[in-house]
Amino acid sequence: MSNCKAFIILLILFSTLSCDKEEDSQPDFEPVTTEEANHFRENFRNRTFTKSVPENAFPRGRVHIYFSEESESGIRLWAQYAEEPENASHEWEITGREYKVSKDTESNVYKLEFINLSARNILLEECSDCLELKTLSIFIRNPFDKDKIQFRIAEDKDLPKPYPVFNQWTSFEERIIYYN
Numbered sequence: 001m002s003n004c005k006a007f008i009i010l011l012i013l014f015s016t017l018s019c020d021k022e023e024d025s026q027p028d029f030e031p032v033t034t035e036e037a038n039h040f041r042e043n044f045r046n047r048t049f050t051k052s053v054p055e056n057a058f059p060r061g062r063v064h065i066y067f068s069e070e071s072e073s074g075i076r077l078w079a080q081y082a083e084e085p086e087n088a089s090h091e092w093e094i095t096g097r098e099y100k101v102s103k104d105t106e107s108n109v110y111k112l113e114f115i116n117l118s119a120r121n122i123l124l125e126e127c128s129d130c131l132e133l134k135t136l137s138i139f140i141r142n143p144f145d146k147d148k149i150q151f152r153i154a155e156d157k158d159l160p161k162p163y164p165v166f167n168q169w170t171s172f173e174e175r176i177i178y179y180n
Contacts, residue, residue, distance in 0.1 A: 029102040029111045037101040040110065043144060045069055049151065049172035059083045065138060065151060065172065075099045075112060077136070077153070080123075091123035094136060112138045141169055 032040070046069035052062040061081050068074030074097055081090040096114030103110050119131035142148040150169040 028106065029104055031100070031102050032110075036103070040101050040143070041067075048175050049149075050175045051151075051166065051170060051172040058085060063153075063166070063172075064175075075114065075138070077138070088123055092119065092121055092131065094119045094131065094133065096136070108142050110140045110143050112140065146174065 044067040047067050049065045050062065052060055054060060059082065061079065064076070064078045066076040066078065068076070075095070077094045079090075079092050080088045082088045094114070094117065096117050098115040100113040100115055101110060102113070114136045117133055117136055118128070119133055120126070120128045121131070137154045139152040139154065141150045141152075149171070151166060151172050152169050153166045
């Protein structure tokens with residue numbers, strides 16, 4: 001009888017570990033062709049996606065993912081934290097003059113990896129390259145379906161406040177925002 005209990009416990013443990021392993025498994029990303037990368041960049045050129053957490057209350061964090069209007073690419077991740085309306089207390093901007101596009105071979109997920117990454121703190125204290133990020137990637141699921149598009153942000157360490165951490169698939173609203 002105790003052998004049966006031990007077997008059941010081992011079976012449950014193995015099943016749990018297998019499920020955790022599947023959940024944590026990363027997609028297999030491969031670089032896209034130049035033609036696919038250009039198609040992606042052309043479709044996202046001059047588009048902005050915004051997410052506020054929470055949507056209509058304060059304090060609130062807000063993130064914009066901005067794709068440059070320049071044809072040679074460029075991507076900006078901008079975040080702001082406000083305790084009350086019209087009064088931001090923290091503001092950051094991370095940019096990549098270029099980004100590398102890769103795609104998961106099994107699903108409709110794209111990975112955008114910032115190249116020539118730079119970061120600056122706009123509010124509280126202004127500084128450039130004060131955020132020591134080595135890599136930053138944005139994952140996009142269903143990028144060509146405006147009703148199903150979702151984003152996930154992955155970095156090599158935690159982003160500082162005000163960046164809400166979107167380490168799970170999150171829907172962003174597309175907005176028209178004009179940058180200087």
